[in-house]
Amino acid sequence: MSGRRTRVLVTGIGLVTPLGADAPSSWAAVCAGRSGIGPIRRFDASGFPVRIGAHAPDVEAAPLAPRARKYAARQHVFAAVAAAEALRDARVVPGSADTERWGCVVGSGMLGVEFAELAALQRRAAPAGVLEVERLEPTADPVAFARHQSIGGLALLVQQFGIRGPVSAVHTACASGGQAIGAALRLIRRGAADRVLAGGFDSMLTPVGLAGFCLLGALSPDNDEPARASRPFDRTRNGFVLGEGAGFLVLESAPAAAARGARAYAELAGAGDALSSYRITDPHPDGNGPIQAMRRALADADIAPEAVDYINAHGTSTVMNDRSEAAAIRAVFGSHCERLLVSSTKSLMGHLIAAAGAVEAALCALALRYGVAPVNANLTTRDPECDVPLVVGASQRRPLQVALSNSFGFGGANNAVVLRRAPDEEPGG
Amino acid sequence: MTARVAIVGSGAICGLGREPDAIWEAVRRGESAIARIRQWDSRAWVHGHAAEVDGCDAAELVGDRKLLKLLRRTHVFGFYAGMRALEQAGFVKERVPLWPAAIADYNDRSGIYVGVSGSAYQDQYEFLPLMARSDGEIGLFGAELARAVSPMWLLQTLPNNVLCHLGIRTGFSGPHACVVAHSTAGVLAVAEALDALRTGEVDRALAVAHVAPIEPQALQGYATLGLLGRDVVRPFDARGDGCLFGEGAAALALEPVDRAAARGASSLGEVLGSGAVSEGGALFAVDPGGEGLARAIELALADARCAPGDVGVIVAHGNGTRTSDRSEAAALQRVFGAAIPPVTAFKWATGHLFPAAALLDVILALAALRTGEVPGIATLREVDPACAPLPLSADPQRPRGELALVLSRGFAGANAALVVRAAR
Numbered sequence A: 001m002s003g004r005r006t007r008v009l010v011t012g013i014g015l016v017t018p019l020g021a022d023a024p025s026s027w028a029a030v031c032a033g034r035s036g037i038g039p040i041r042r043f044d045a046s047g048f049p050v051r052i053g054a055h056a057p058d059v060e061a062a063p064l065a066p067r068a069r070k071y072a073a074r075q076h077v078f079a080a081v082a083a084a085e086a087l088r089d090a091r092v093v094p095g096s097a098d099t100e101r102w103g104c105v106v107g108s109g110m111l112g113v114e115f116a117e118l119a120a121l122q123r124r125a126a127p128a129g130v131l132e133v134e135r136l137e138p139t140a141d142p143v144a145f146a147r148h149q150s151i152g153g154l155a156l157l158v159q160q161f162g163i164r165g166p167v168s169a170v171h172t173a174c175a176s177g178g179q180a181i182g183a184a185l186r187l188i189r190r191g192a193a194d195r196v197l198a199g200g201f202d203s204m205l206t207p208v209g210l211a212g213f214c215l216l217g218a219l220s221p222d223n224d225e226p227a228r229a230s231r232p233f234d235r236t237r238n239g240f241v242l243g244e245g246a247g248f249l250v251l252e253s254a255p256a257a258a259a260r261g262a263r264a265y266a267e268l269a270g271a272g273d274a275l276s277s278y279r280i281t282d283p284h285p286d287g288n289g290p291i292q293a294m295r296r297a298l299a300d301a302d303i304a305p306e307a308v309d310y311i312n313a314h315g316t317s318t319v320m321n322d323r324s325e326a327a328a329i330r331a332v333f334g335s336h337c338e339r340l341l342v343s344s345t346k347s348l349m350g351h352l353i354a355a356a357g358a359v360e361a362a363l364c365a366l367a368l369r370y371g372v373a374p375v376n377a378n379l380t381t382r383d384p385e386c387d388v389p390l391v392v393g394a395s396q397r398r399p400l401q402v403a404l405s406n407s408f409g410f411g412g413a414n415n416a417v418v419l420r421r422a423p424d425e426e427p428g429g
Numbered sequence B: 001m002t003a004r005v006a007i008v009g010s011g012a013i014c015g016l017g018r019e020p021d022a023i024w025e026a027v028r029r030g031e032s033a034i035a036r037i038r039q040w041d042s043r044a045w046v047h048g049h050a051a052e053v054d055g056c057d058a059a060e061l062v063g064d065r066k067l068l069k070l071l072r073r074t075h076v077f078g079f080y081a082g083m084r085a086l087e088q089a090g091f092v093k094e095r096v097p098l099w100p101a102a103i104a105d106y107n108d109r110s111g112i113y114v115g116v117s118g119s120a121y122q123d124q125y126e127f128l129p130l131m132a133r134s135d136g137e138i139g140l141f142g143a144e145l146a147r148a149v150s151p152m153w154l155l156q157t158l159p160n161n162v163l164c165h166l167g168i169r170t171g172f173s174g175p176h177a178c179v180v181a182h183s184t185a186g187v188l189a190v191a192e193a194l195d196a197l198r199t200g201e202v203d204r205a206l207a208v209a210h211v212a213p214i215e216p217q218a219l220q221g222y223a224t225l226g227l228l229g230r231d232v233v234r235p236f237d238a239r240g241d242g243c244l245f246g247e248g249a250a251a252l253a254l255e256p257v258d259r260a261a262a263r264g265a266s267s268l269g270e271v272l273g274s275g276a277v278s279e280g281g282a283l284f285a286v287d288p289g290g291e292g293l294a295r296a297i298e299l300a301l302a303d304a305r306c307a308p309g310d311v312g313v314i315v316a317h318g319n320g321t322r323t324s325d326r327s328e329a330a331a332l333q334r335v336f337g338a339a340i341p342p343v344t345a346f347k348w349a350t351g352h353l354f355p356a357a358a359l360l361d362v363i364l365a366l367a368a369l370r371t372g373e374v375p376g377i378a379t380l381r382e383v384d385p386a387c388a389p390l391p392l393s394a395d396p397q398r399p400r401g402e403l404a405l406v407l408s409r410g411f412a413g414a415n416a417a418l419v420v421r422a423a424r
Helices: A023-032 A066-071 A074-090 A115-125 A142-148 A152-161 A176-189 A207-216 A254-259 A290-301 A319-339 A353-370 B020-028 B058-062 B073-089 B100-108 B121-134 B138-148 B161-170 B182-198 B216-224 B257-262 B291-303 B322-336 B354-371
Strands: A008-016 A102-108 A167-170 A195-203 A244-253 A266-275 A310-312 A341-343 A402-408 A413-421 B005-013 B049-051 B110-116 B176-180 B204-211 B248-256 B269-278 B311-315 B403-410 B414-422
Touching: A008 A023, A008 A074, A008 A176, A008 A254, A008 A353, A023 A353, A066 A142, A066 A152, A074 A152, A074 A195, A074 A244, A102 A152, A102 A176, A102 A353, A115 A207, A115 B121, A142 A152, A142 B216, A152 A167, A152 A195, A167 A176, A167 B269, A176 A195, A176 A244, A176 A266, A176 A353, A176 A402, A176 A413, A176 B182, A195 A353, A207 B121, A207 B138, A244 A254, A244 A353, A266 A290, A266 A353, A266 B161, A266 B176, A290 A319, A290 A402, A290 A413, A310 A353, A319 A402, A353 A402, A353 A413, B005 B020, B005 B073, B005 B182, B005 B257, B005 B354, B020 B354, B058 B073, B073 B110, B073 B161, B073 B204, B073 B248, B100 B110, B110 B161, B110 B182, B110 B354, B121 B138, B121 B216, B161 B176, B161 B204, B176 B182, B182 B204, B182 B248, B182 B269, B182 B354, B182 B403, B182 B414, B204 B354, B248 B257, B248 B354, B269 B291, B269 B354, B291 B322, B291 B403, B291 B414, B311 B354, B322 B403, B354 B403, B354 B414
Parallel strands: A102 A167, A102 A195, A310 A341, A310 A402, B110 B176, B110 B204, B311 B403
Antiparallel strands: A008 A244, A008 A266, A167 B176, A195 A244, A266 A413, A402 A413, B005 B248, B005 B269, B204 B248, B269 B414, B403 B414
């Protein structure tokens, strides 16, 4: 079956992460093992139990037309910058002849209303803490209303880049970005598009976003040691660090890429999704869900587990996730585990939530292209119950042929994507 | 050869009822659920009408009091409609006699595909009491957090909540998606399910879309954009003054035709094809020529391997706003020329159910094909001259053939279409 199927290539990458305002700087920091985690500085977090996070740089909305900028929330600006970089990197943009053959799929976040707006609403219309409808402003601000729309980010991209084929946005919490990449892959395979701008963006490093994760007790409280706070698979890990940013890929059918002589970072070989159907917060301790997602992605890619060289783990640095994920990796890869390299780049850039899966798929493509397995930072004592071979100390140079990226979300959605190094004889290598 | 996909179950809830049959009968009788909004005192609101689900006993709909603590109103609708469709399909029942390994395989081969429009303003209102108490003092806000807001707040507001809880209730663990894309999300969820069934990724799938948009700030936003009418939705009517909200959910249980036949499942019809595109314009822009909608229809027809002449009835998006209705008429003329089959629309009765609208329309379209009666647009008085070429009527019409085309349009220039056939 896979023999007849259209192959899909990654021909462009764009990133805005806590490690850099573009893909080269983010990748360089990953290779160097530099942390992007520090004190929260965009608002006064002094009263919160958690006061650290991974801010992305304050990038300019330059890729958006000036009249569109007022409609862009912070995460939309990240998206526009990363998407523009991916297109520039791929050296292709939707042109007048092929806009209908371009698609766009994004994994987008959940909160549209900014804290300041909520505070203004409270002062005006909820003085006692409960909305009094008759106190609302008589009319809404249409620009703010546009910014609040969950589909607002997708709309900005579609308009800016003139994409007129299939467009969609997905949300499965922390699996959103990975599932967007998978949905884009399927669009190309079924012939609905030749090229898809696919990625994720999010910014929950806001008072309400931080509050939500604090309430769940999901975040590391290591306020005094921000750079050490995210330590996936370490015995002393105690939660994740909230990050923000965006990652975009230009995905292209192999014939479309060949026709214009495009170079490829990697082939997006397969994707797999599975529901844990266990509990809303907790992963299954045996790794159920992640196991099926990885197996499905490998089968979809027609790649044997033994061919996998590197896994970019979901690796949030919570006790539950990392154990469940390690168990899942062991179940899927068995004795091949010893020859795998596993790391969680969340150790450096924190958790980008709806953007995480897309950013980490991009990092896998870069890892394959440059032959570097990123470090799993901050690992001093491995949790004996996380028995997987981690990239410890520093990023490792090693030729890599196949990489797999895991993304697991609250609500039990699990995703894995598999990438294969583009053969050197492919146009541009 | 790709698998043909049967519709083996349906579920729906909206202002007109909580069963597909009851909703169909109400539409046939020309009943509308649109009335003055009762969720708050809306008497002073110019655009204060909507089609609310009344007497919604959430515990009864969900059948699990403990689960209710994790669900918001929209999730209750989605969970309920999804379970109803699964029950009608016999999906859960057919698993009972299986042995454990076969059950695990069954669950792995069962997919859930959800469409939602987006987050609600009310999702964040739980912070208002704390904000009032901390009086703009963000340090205090952070410090008092744990005492003031439910630890489950984030999980209650997850857009993928229905996917999660349907998964937990059914044990289904297969491929899935949660599309968050305003009004076309329901059709996009069906398209994902269709793809998974056709490629053999799953043996059965549930597509469900849900919405509870009736809240003051959302209403104000739409009103400010000039999209809302006063008290009646009049699709394609010269006096139409805008759309009104509805709430509820709709769900379709899907299975390859041969598999359904092999287990003797009764089929409501088939999903033959889907198409979806963007017009590539601004968030709220609509191409006056219906360019995107025409392309979506053509893609859906091509996917269904059929021609415009095969379409027996069109369930239009027909949201009652002039720009959308006129551009929809233009799109239909573009695709069907002078031979447009009977056109109807149901938002005059149900209000706009955003992502769930098109799935509810599919259920009603199947009933129309089955009974040979296309319900009229009961609020239609005088057809907008710009929509005159459409075969519209306030009275029932007869389908011209055995396929129905269902249209869906939303923000971000999104246009989508589904082609379905009713079981003979």
